[in-house]
Amino acid sequence: MQPSGTLLFRAALALVLGGALGNAIDRSWQGHVVDFIHLHWREAYHFAIFNVADCAITAGAALLVVAEIKRSRAAA
Known part of the structure; x- marks a missing residue:
């Protein structure tokens, strides 16, 4: 994983912000x-x-949830 987060995570943050x-x-x-x-x-x-x-x-918050689920599954 990239140090600054995945592309999905960064896109989600960009939408929210x-x-x-x-x-x-x-x-x-x-x-x-x-x-x-x-x-x-x-x-x-x-x-x-x-x-x-x-x-x-709303879309960014949903993508943050998806990014966290993907991150936790990859870490397991």
Whole structure:
């Protein structure tokens, strides 16, 4: 393994940090984060509201879990 982590681990961190930075920029420039994806099921169930930064953070967190599982399996 590379000393700085695998490519998967580094990509996951980049997504998380990039998403966090995107949200921070929105907050500092506009005072709030602009969301544009609102998932719902008819009028009964409203799931969540996302923006691109939120999607990047979510994908990065999922990839961090995958990278850790792969690392632990390789170490065993």
